[in-house]
Amino acid sequence: MKKVLGMFLGLTIILLLAACGGSDSAQGEGDGETITWKLGHLANEEHQWHKTAEKFAELVKEKTDGKLQIEIYPNEQLGSEIEVLNSIEAGTVDMTISGESMQNWAPEAALMAVPYAFKNEEHLKKVIEGEIGKEIESAIKEKVGVTPLYYHLRAPRNLTSKKPIKSPEDLEGFKMRVPNVPLFMDAWEAAGASPQVMAFSEVFTAIQQGVIDGQENPVDLIHSASFYEVQNYVNKTQHVRSWIYVVVGNEQLNSLSEDMQAAVKEAAKEAQEYGMKLYKEETDKYIKMLKDEGMEFVEVDQDAFAEAMKPAVEKSLNEEQLKLYEKILKAAK
Template identity: 30%
Template sequence: MKKLNVGKKTIIFLVFTMLAIILAGCSEATSANKGILVKVGTTLSPSNPVNVALKEVFEPEIEKRTNGRYNVEIYDSGQLGGEKQLYDFTRSGIVEMTAIGTVMWSEVPMMATPDFPFVFKDVAHARRVYQGEVGEYIAKNFEEQEPIKFLAWNPNGARVFSSSYPIKSPEDLKGQKLRMPNNPIHVKLAESLGANVVIMDLGEVFTALEQGVVDGQDNPMSTFRQEGWFEVQDYIYETNHMVSSNELMMSKEFWDTLSEEDQKIFQEVALETSNRTWDIYENSIEDDRKFLEEQGIAVETPSDEERQQLIDAVQPVYEMLYEKYDWAEDMINRIRSVE
């Protein structure tokens, strides 16, 4: 067994090394013809607002404003690896840029903030928080710990609950088998609402829902639509309990090679890209809801009273956060104080 484990580790190392060599060679070849290659890796589909904005704004504007000194290439759908790999590739300088979720929360605890439940009033409030002083505060904390330049916050969707059974109130979540990601905050959230947690990878969810291994799950409506779960689920409880984020980041090693003028250009275009991403996402929410309702999905939105019931029920999550992070209570107060 030990020999097998060593063999697996060796294979992983070799794959990582080969990919690094290929990407480096790609950079050199492209640089000679079209300017310095800037690879931007994501795991998201081409239709995701993040990738749409990268294609519509970031790629053309960087190339235009730098007079072709940089050639931006977007690698979507995990072409360069999963989120954790992209994060590691970016901080090691193998990949110049990435747009990923908060996979780094275990290394940089404050990056777990987007997973705090019921801290945002709505998506518009979340945008003001991420793009305002609180977002800058978290980004600064991140940059102090990691060799990465934090460029902009993007939306990764407002999470809702779906189920094969009606959910018309917080009480209806009790006893349901809910798939949750392998994240202690998400797990504690579901448990606090009385659900039975089943942890599994996203790629396994459709089959698990279809076969009744789980009754439901939580994800943004956009993901629910893109993954086709409307074929095997009937009900959505639009709690928007978390408004997850996606971060546009650059290798500090690459950032330091840029002139001050080019750094300013990259920062400005990153913020313009972020604005375009938020606009696309906010405009897509109603379209996703309409599409799902046309597929026969019953979408129930909690009343103000029910939302407060949900907030009260997840107090154990806050207690866990306060015990684990000495900055958590202050962070929640900062977020809730944003108008």
């Protein structure tokens, strides 16, 4: 009898310990339990996206009384943009920062970075925050399985060179690097340049050695890559204006109570305003830094570049994308 009683007590203690251990890592909305979301992205700790993500995490914690916490993993610690999107689908990651890469699932997302689709920043914001933006968000939600919470504007892409480039005519014989985006290759070829795909890490040396004459990127990347050491001009082509979303998995968001979902959306709205302020400050800062390093900013005939690239852009889009593209162009009027 004593043996049976001893075994029973021992089993009870084991079960109690197991139960206590499980409650520490529980994910749910029970009493005292904390939900943790993992956010993986590609930027470094100094980047405005990361700083805004930190602000968002702080706001979420505050507005949910600590019931929802967000852990942030910069520098591709959880994988590349595509890998993290796949991980969200698998349920091992919860959030990321993603843009036109989502066209792998939702073709509509390709319109987030099309050459000369947007005339200026006002036009871009009008599209993002209007009916077209809602259409793109709905497609992302349905086809990618993630919900956009807030967005970041990206600084326009500009062409750098050793001599001024003011019109497509100046591109004759101009060898330039483009990222591995077929549309970029086709658009610059149509404009008269000789584009070639090259890893970003190889561009500085290629310019230095005369393999290429220039490249195109936003001002923050032009500065961080020290292109001012091998290029004299930033030609204000502003050929791609784009944005990027901070997204969370649909399942993760829907698993929250209505109150917590409302808190997340409220935090996202405030983070949006914070991120927009940082974007303006950062962009102005990098322009000044490049000028201080001796780079000259050149006004170009953007209409001529847009006209030259348009046939290549239209050819690259499928019927569904083309309709959205035409809506975007009309929204500028």
